[in-house]
Amino acid sequence: MQKVKKTKKDFLTLRDYSKEEIIYLLELAEDVKKNGYKYSKILKDKNLALLFDKPSTRTRISFEAGINQLGGNCLVLDSKTMQIGRGETYSDTAKIFNSYLDGVIIRTFKQETVETIADNCDIPVINALTDSYHPCQILSDMFTLYEEKLLFKENMKFAYIGDSNNVLNSLLIGFTKLGIDITAGCPEKYSPDKKLLEYLKSESEKSGNKITVINNPELAAKDADVIYTDVWVSMGDEENTQKIYDLKPYQINMSLISNAKTGAKIMHCLPAHRELEITSEVLDSKNSIVWMQAKNRLYAQKALLTFLYSN
Ligand code: CP
Ligand code: NVA
Numbered sequence: 001m002q003k004v005k006k007t008k009k010d011f012l013t014l015r016d017y018s019k020e021e022i023i024y025l026l027e028l029a030e031d032v033k034k035n036g037y038k039y040s041k042i043l044k045d046k047n048l049a050l051l052f053d054k055p056s057t058r059t060r061i062s063f064e065a066g067i068n069q070l071g072g073n074c075l076v077l078d079s080k081t082m083q084i085g086r087g088e089t090y091s092d093t094a095k096i097f098n099s100y101l102d103g104v105i106i107r108t109f110k111q112e113t114v115e116t117i118a119d120n121c122d123i124p125v126i127n128a129l130t131d132s133y134h135p136c137q138i139l140s141d142m143f144t145l146y147e148e149k150l151l152f153k154e155n156m157k158f159a160y161i162g163d164s165n166n167v168l169n170s171l172l173i174g175f176t177k178l179g180i181d182i183t184a185g186c187p188e189k190y191s192p193d194k195k196l197l198e199y200l201k202s203e204s205e206k207s208g209n210k211i212t213v214i215n216n217p218e219l220a221a222k223d224a225d226v227i228y229t230d231v232w233v234s235m236g237d238e239e240n241t242q243k244i245y246d247l248k249p250y251q252i253n254m255s256l257i258s259n260a261k262t263g264a265k266i267m268h269c270l271p272a273h274r275e276l277e278i279t280s281e282v283l284d285s286k287n288s289i290v291w292m293q294a295k296n297r298l299y300a301q302k303a304l305l306t307f308l309y310s311n
Contacts (some may be wrong), residue, residue, distance in 0.1 A: 001027040010118045011304055013111070013133045015199070018208065021307075022142070022177055026151075029143045029296070029303035036069065042306050043072025046102040051077045052128065053108040054235045058270060059128045059136060059311045062297040063105050070305055072128040075101075079108075094120035103308070109236055123146045131166060131236060137269050138170040140300035141228070142178070144293045148265065150225060151180065159224040159260075161185040161217055162250050162277050163243060164192045165228040167269050174212060176200050179207035184212065185220025187246055217250045224260040228267040229277050244276065250280040251282060265289050 005023040008016055032039055048067050052060055060076070067074040079085050080290060085095055090113055097104050098121035106114050107128040118125035127135055143252075145151040145158075158175065160168050164186050172192060175182040191213055200211055214220045221227055232247045233240060257264060266278075266288040274280045283290060 001031065006307055007139040009122070009308070011135060011308065012114050012118055012125065012127045014135045014138060014170055014177060017177065019177050019179065022139075022150070022174065025300070025303050025307060026143050026146045028306060029139075029299045030147070031195050032302045033299040034294075034308065036302075039070055039302060039306055041071045042309055043067060043070040043102075046072040046309065047075060047100065048072055048103040048105065048305075049075040049077050049097065049101050050128070051079065051104060051106045051108070053106075054078050054129065056107055056128070058294050058297050059107060062301055063128065066298050066302045066305065067191075070214045070302060072305075090116045091120040093117070097290070098119050098123055103305075110290040126304070126308075128176045129166060129235075132235070133170045133173075134166045134269070135170050135174075136297065136301055136304070137167060137262070138174045139304060140296040141171070141267060141269070141293055142174055144289060144296050145226065147292075147296075148289065150265065151178070153225070156226070157183065157224045157261075158226045158228065159185055159220045159222050160228045160230075160254060163232050163234070163247060163276060164190050165230060165234045165237075168192060169196055171228070172196065172200055175201075176203045176207055176209050176211065176290075178207045181210045181212070183212040183214060183220050183224070185217045185250065186215065187250070189246065190243065191215070217256055218259050221259040224264050226265045226267060227257060227260055230269050231271070231273055232277050247277070251276070252282050254279070254281055257282060263287055267293055270294055 010193050064074045094117040103124045104125040105128050109131050111132040113131045114127045150156055160171055229252045232243045266282055268290045270277055272283055
């Protein structure tokens, strides 16, 4: 493993990370998973806070357990019982975080919120999901594919099928940074954000990957090695019930995956809405690697914390 020097204080989006840094994080996650004992003092005497404005099972628990396993202490905060809930600004709150804490992990709505907090403190700030991005999830997903020896497999076809959301945005960025092709199968009205595609176009010119956006689920799934999906209605978007009807043809079911390669792996960041975006038959099938994705959140995030705190 070639050690890479840390140049950023935060982890807000994979846009800020280079191919070398991402590969280093994947290799580090592999070592953290194999030799956890080596990393048990990385966060000794450090206090990190989790501030979650949206529900979470995996992200919150894996960060709490991971911080403890790295020898640190974890505080769980709730905006509603803090003065943020009464209008104190995020920039003022960040200055307070800076006085007592060694790091903050935030799940919230606007990406600007995590950016404002990061800009107003000297401690690392980690994005645990915003409406725009979910970089911790994608780090774990790339690690899972790396372990499965699929990530750098020649001509690997990775197809995300469903809603264009924070998870797809981060997948597009992560895969582009690594120079790996990615196909997004989404209805035209739920296609990836144009501004993001513009940015990715210039990144693809550097990395050499190809991004394909298709408004046809069967074509998106055709000959895929991996099929990934996520919920149709993300947290904070619950009023948009129309999506459930519009995305119906994009459901991951046995018929759709019959277009993919035999044995194609199935991914989902979870939580799954069984029988909506994915059938139980597919989610629980032997080719589903969703539980490994979830388990790997712990190792990928411990690797991230090790990177941010030991350079
Ligand atoms: N995948 C994911 O982030 O799950 P949680 O919402 O349970 O944290
Ligand atoms: N796109 C989903 C991901 C949940 C982990 C959401 O934002 O709700």
